[in-house]
Amino acid sequence: MTTEPARLETLSALARKVLWLSSWTIHHANHIRPTVDGLKVGGHQASSASLATIMSALYFSVLRPQDRVAVKPHASPVFHAIQYLFGHQTREKLENFRGFKGAQSYPSRTKDVDDVDFSTGSVGLGVAQTLFASLVQDYVKAHGWAKDRPEGRMIALVGDAEMDEGNIFEALLEGWKHGLRNTWWVVDYNRQSLDAVVREGLWEKFESMFRNFGWDVVIVKYGRLMREAFAEAGGEALKQWIDACPNQLYAALCFQGGAAFRKHLRDEIGDQGKVTQLIERRSDEELLALMSNLGGHDMASMCEAFESIDHDRPVCFIAYTIKGVGLPFQGHKDNHAGLMTVTQMEKWRLAQNIRPGYEWDRFEGLSQTPAELEAFLSAARFNREGRRRLSAPEIAVPERLAFSPSPQMSTQQGFGLVLNELARGDSALASRIVTASPDVTVSTNLGAWVNRRGLFARAEKADLFRSEKIPSTFNWDASPKGQHIELGIAEMNLFILMSALGLSHTINGERLLPVATLYDPFIERGLDALNYACYQDARFMVAATPSGITLAPEGGAHQSIATPLIGMAQDGLSSFEPAFVDELAVIMGWGFRHMQREGGEGGSVYLRLTTRSLDQPQRIMSPELETGITEGAYWLRKPGPNAEVVVAYTGAVAPEAIEAVGLLGESRRDIGLLAITSADRLHAGWTAARGLRRDRRGVAHLSHIEKLLAPLSRDCGLVTVIDGHPATLAWLGSVRGHRLEALGVEHFGQTGTIDDLYRHHGIDANAIIDAAESLTAGAPVRHRKLAV
Ligand SMILES: Cc1ncc(C[n+]2csc(CCOP(=O)(O)OP(=O)(O)O)c2C)c(N)n1
Numbered sequence: 192m193t194t195e196p197a198r199l200e201t202l203s204a205l206a207r208k209v210l211w212l213s214s215w216t217i218h219h220a221n222h223i224r225p226t227v228d229g230l231k232v233g234g235h236q237a238s239s240a241s242l243a244t245i246m247s248a249l250y251f252s253v254l255r256p257q258d259r260v261a262v263k264p265h266a267s268p269v270f271h272a273i274q275y276l277f278g279h280q281t282r283e284k285l286e287n288f289r290g291f292k293g294a295q296s297y298p299s300r301t302k303d304v305d306d307v308d309f310s311t312g313s314v315g316l317g318v319a320q321t322l323f324a325s326l327v328q329d330y331v332k333a334h335g336w337a338k339d340r341p342e343g344r345m346i347a348l349v350g351d352a353e354m355d356e357g358n359i360f361e362a363l364l365e366g367w368k369h370g371l372r373n374t375w376w377v378v379d380y381n382r383q384s385l386d387a388v389v390r391e392g393l394w395e396k397f398e399s400m401f402r403n404f405g406w407d408v409v410i411v412k413y414g415r416l417m418r419e420a421f422a423e424a425g426g427e428a429l430k431q432w433i434d435a436c437p438n439q440l441y442a443a444l445c446f447q448g449g450a451a452f453r454k455h456l457r458d459e460i461g462d463q464g465k466v467t468q469l470i471e472r473r474s475d476e477e478l479l480a481l482m483s484n485l486g487g488h489d490m491a492s493m494c495e496a497f498e499s500i501d502h503d504r505p506v507c508f509i510a511y512t513i514k515g516v517g518l519p520f521q522g523h524k525d526n527h528a529g530l531m532t533v534t535q536m537e538k539w540r541l542a543q544n545i546r547p548g549y550e551w552d553r554f555e556g557l558s559q560t561p562a563e564l565e566a567f568l569s570a571a572r573f574n575r576e577g578r579r580r581l582s583a584p585e586i587a588v589p590e591r592l593a594f595s596p597s598p599q600m601s602t603q604q605g606f607g608l609v610l611n612e613l614a615r616g617d618s619a620l621a622s623r624i625v626t627a628s629p630d631v632t633v634s635t636n637l638g639a640w641v642n643r644r645g646l647f648a649r650a651e652k653a654d655l656f657r658s659e660k661i662p663s664t665f666n667w668d669a670s671p672k673g674q675h676i677e678l679g680i681a682e683m684n685l686f687i688l689m690s691a692l693g694l695s696h697t698i699n700g701e702r703l704l705p706v707a708t709l710y711d712p713f714i715e716r717g718l719d720a721l722n723y724a725c726y727q728d729a730r731f732m733v734a735a736t737p738s739g740i741t742l743a744p745e746g747g748a749h750q751s752i753a754t755p756l757i758g759m760a761q762d763g764l765s766s767f768e769p770a771f772v773d774e775l776a777v778i779m780g781w782g783f784r785h786m787q788r789e790g791g792e793g794g795s796v797y798l799r800l801t802t803r804s805l806d807q808p809q810r811i812m813s814p815e816l817e818t819g820i821t822e823g824a825y826w827l828r829k830p831g832p833n834a835e836v837v838v839a840y841t842g843a844v845a846p847e848a849i850e851a852v853g854l855l856g857e858s859r860r861d862i863g864l865l866a867i868t869s870a871d872r873l874h875a876g877w878t879a880a881r882g883l884r885r886d887r888r889g890v891a892h893l894s895h896i897e898k899l900l901a902p903l904s905r906d907c908g909l910v911t912v913i914d915g916h917p918a919t920l921a922w923l924g925s926v927r928g929h930r931l932e933a934l935g936v937e938h939f940g941q942t943g944t945i946d947d948l949y950r951h952h953g954i955d956a957n958a959i960i961d962a963a964e965s966l967t968a969g970a971p972v973r974h975r976k977l978a979v
Pocket residue numbers: 237238239241264265312313314349350351352353354379381383384385514527
């Protein structure tokens with residue numbers, strides 16, 4: 192397939208305009224917009240430039256409404272320029288690029304207004320997101336949803352140095368396992384990173400790697416000018432020289448210009464007759480135009496490459512480009528943060544036929560008429576269906592999630608029981624839940640759910656053990672109807688999959704309710720991807736178990752300390768650490784609703800769970816108790832009017848707190864026991880209430896924790912205890928100015944029994960008693976827990 196010449200000409204003109212507008216956006220931010228602090232807002236000019244042609248080919252010609260794109264972070268100005276030409280981005284936001292509420296430095300789904308499909312910023316993550324988005328599209332289709340929507344391609348524009356990020360390789364392997372389709376990765380092979388020029392021959396490694404994972408590879412190295420020159424007499428020698436030229440030298444010559452190329456060519460292949468004539472026929476300017484006409488800057492070559500794909504196999508395009516092409520610092524190794532000077536910009540403006548004062552005009556300086564260009568843009572397939580952000584109706588969540596109770600249970604077990612109960616039923620909620628786990632499905636209690644709902648695969652695959660009638664607790668039949676996605680051990684993949692599943696309502700118009708399980712410490716392994724998923728406003732639930740030092744003999748290396756603080760600090764994620772299963776069921780119900788709330792009202796949910804089996808309270812779940820649980824705390828034992836001390840605990844250490852309060856009761860008055868199910872929600876509520884009071888003076892809005900602590904006298908002491916970093920709860924002392932002793936864990940790695948470790952780390956009943964004693968006057972506490 193070829194694109195007709197007139198169309199190519201218009202596309203090339205638009206690509207030049209995109210390059211201009213993206214550079215002007217940066218220039219404006221640095222040289223024209225008054226900055227109070229005088230700080231330069233940095234580059235992107237070079238990094239953006241290399242993608243102007245490729246992205247113009249895609250957006251103005253190749254993309255269809257159902258396609259979704261992750262744009263390399265530093266190509267943000269190019270993306271915004273394209274959307275500006277389409278009329279989806281405002282001049283005001285461009286003038287305010289990188290400013291408060293202006294167009295974002297890196298494309299952002301949540302902060303930009305111009306229909307960013309996938310946020311990018313932390314390199315590598317957006318790339319992998321497209322792969323998982325494609326798997327999610329397959330999942331949705333396999334379940335019979337979104338029938339009338341055509342399959343989209345998930346496309347990533349990838350920096351060549353971005354390929355160093357390990358998560359890309361992890362994703363590639365997972366994609367291969369799941370029969371990845373409809374995914375295009377376009378590598379901007381400008382052979383430069385931020386600091387330097389990349390290693391020679393990298394493309395060969397990319398090529399063999401992608402082919403190895405079942406991808407097609409299309410290398411777009413030479414532009415049309417080059418191909419035409421190669422066909423001239425002596426052209427073959429020129430091609431050989433280009434192919435053999437080291438990256439550093441090629442980049443340097445692109446920077447130096449036509450005369451420098453000429454000198455090198457003369458010195459190296461200049462005595463070969465025909466090729467000499469080929470070179471000498473061209474002026475310096477023409478020679479530079481020829482030598483910088485790499486495939487990625489040639490509209491015809493890029494359109495041809497994209498349009499030649501007539502299948503749904505994944506494709507990696509390796510497009511040769513020059514970083515900063517067309518700009519004065521093209522190819523210079525230090526150009527990453529390079530900025531054009533006012534004089535350089537002025538010279539370029541003149542060359543582009545742009546009148547002063549008309550720099551933002553969409554069609555200024557182009558030879559086509561505005562009417563022609565307007566018609567061309569509005570006919571672009573990409574825009575044909577208008578708004579590309581979809582939505583999906585809310586899935587009803589039963590008021591109470593049921594589970595079959597036992598007198599003694601762990602929260603991890605309870606999590607499995609709640610899901611098992613859902614799996615047994617036929618609720619809409621159950622049909623929309625998708626679980627995933629990085630090789631810890633069984634050990635995080637997802638087994639019962641998977642037995643009932645099956646593994647997902649596009650093609651049926653029977654569990655051989657089952658068909659051979661070999662007894663096994665687990666049924667691992669895989670089918671297109673399955674609802675569990677089994678991943679290899681890569682937590683980055685888990686969270687990027689969550690990011691893709693959790694955006695399905697806006698990408699595919701079909702709501703999914705993703706639930707991930709993993710061991711709690713390995714949240715840290717996937718943390719940047721978790722942060723990324725939250726930043727995109729993907730909605731999911733994470734059950735992390737086991738956690739803390741409570742997993743005791745299972746291995747010191749698996750203990751987690753920092754995760755409660757991560758849970759508190761992670762934007763877009765509400766974290767909970769219940770002690771009892773009835774609390775967990777309430778939280779999961781709240782969570783499935785929270786995951787579906789619009790905008791800032793909703794978010795994702797993190798459940799920090801444990802394998803420690805606890806005596807379960809026999810109680811009626813009153814609405815008040817339910818509110819306490821979801822708001823973050825309730826009195827397990829209300830303090831009396833003269834309480835001298837209150838013990839506040841979170842999670843698995845509940846028995847220690849209960850025991851300590853019992854023992855303290857003999858020597859201290861009116862002790863209260865505060866069950867904290869979510870330090871995160873409590874703290875967020877407290878911050879929000881203070882904000883409200885500040886903004887609307889006189890409004891006496893009290894947060895949940897302020898109300899709970901209000902009856903305590905100022906000299907009452909607080910002891911907090913958690914199997915995690917003590918700072919998680921230490922802030923409670925500031926709420927109403929109470930003295931506080933925060934107990935928790937600050938070192939990890941030692942195995943032992945729970946008793947050994949709780950004693951060692953000072954979170955056992957006696958440690959709580961000691962802390963209470965240090966906060967209160969009066970005689971020493973008479974009773975202690977006896978050593979076992
Ligand atoms: C995870 C992460 N680490 C570091 C950075 C800082 N950074 C931004 S771009 C870049 C290198 C870009 O090189 P490449 O991907 O080849 O893109 P180019 O600028 O050449 O277009 C780096 C290190 C980042 N954005 N994300």
